[in-house]
Amino acid sequence: MKKIYLDTNLWNLLCDESVAAPELLASLHSRNCSLVLSYHVVFELAKCFRGQRNGASGRGEALFAYLREFVNRDIPCVTEMLEVLSEEMWALKVGKRVNPFLPPVGYTPLKSNVGLLASGNFDERAAAFVDERTGLARRTRAGPIAQLALRPDVKQRLEGISDSDVENWLRSETLSDRGAGLLAGHVRRQFPEASLEDASEWALRLLASPVCRLSRALVRADLYYNWRCAMRGSNPSDLFDDMYHVLNAVYCDVYATRERRHARYAGMLLAADTRVAIHEPGTLAGDWILNLA
Numbered sequence: 001m002k003k004i005y006l007d008t009n010l011w012n013l014l015c016d017e018s019v020a021a022p023e024l025l026a027s028l029h030s031r032n033c034s035l036v037l038s039y040h041v042v043f044e045l046a047k048c049f050r051g052q053r054n055g056a057s058g059r060g061e062a063l064f065a066y067l068r069e070f071v072n073r074d075i076p077c078v079t080e081m082l083e084v085l086s087e088e089m090w091a092l093k094v095g096k097r098v099n100p101f102l103p104p105v106g107y108t109p110l111k112s113n114v115g116l117l118a119s120g121n122f123d124e125r126a127a128a129f130v131d132e133r134t135g136l137a138r139r140t141r142a143g144p145i146a147q148l149a150l151r152p153d154v155k156q157r158l159e160g161i162s163d164s165d166v167e168n169w170l171r172s173e174t175l176s177d178r179g180a181g182l183l184a185g186h187v188r189r190q191f192p193e194a195s196l197e198d199a200s201e202w203a204l205r206l207l208a209s210p211v212c213r214l215s216r217a218l219v220r221a222d223l224y225y226n227w228r229c230a231m232r233g234s235n236p237s238d239l240f241d242d243m244y245h246v247l248n249a250v251y252c253d254v255y256a257t258r259e260r261r262h263a264r265y266a267g268m269l270l271a272a273d274t275r276v277a278i279h280e281p282g283t284l285a286g287d288w289i290l291n292l293a
Contacts, residue, residue, distance in 0.1 A: 158230035
């Protein structure tokens, strides 16, 4: 079945246009297609409850009441990124297919959490979830700035890579020792007990495998984020969240968004199997999504 991952801005648009979930999903199903959700979408929608504008909480309730219509119909949801990395490692170990989506046992708490937020229950757990994700984005943005300040040689090397060369550089650098080192860091974040030697060995195996899409995408994302920081001195505060959406779509057939600037890098992070689709302003979201099928 063809899978279409929607950026948060498209979930907002579907809600604003009151596109009926049963009809949209039925039309997609008739074309052997499905929409795909992620916990990152849940996070970005949950931030509405923290908004400073009047009616922010009501907007959050409305969005989750709308999202609940899709979740209760069991649309696929991508599991957390480092868990997908674990799935790729396990797939290599036993020779099975990678499954990046939540199993039924993981879908039950998703339904519960979305239902609570749809009723306006932004409790301590929801607040902690939002705080954790927000802190991760803030730390990720600060990291390259500090590292490049300590390594002017690295900054100079990255500054020497032009916009026109960056795609070829990402392709070759991903499979280099530096790329393997970046992936080993992600492996150790998921498995802190792993030695550097074991993590490095896994990184090399993952990058050599043609089926481990996320492993290569994670490295390309790290490289691109560092390169862009070197070229501009810092990265936009929303770049991490935007790139995280792209990574969530790595096992989908289509990554769909309203943000035209995502086209600049999404195609460089995703495998050729995933198409990047940019919504055209003024086009009804439901009709546009059906045309992606």
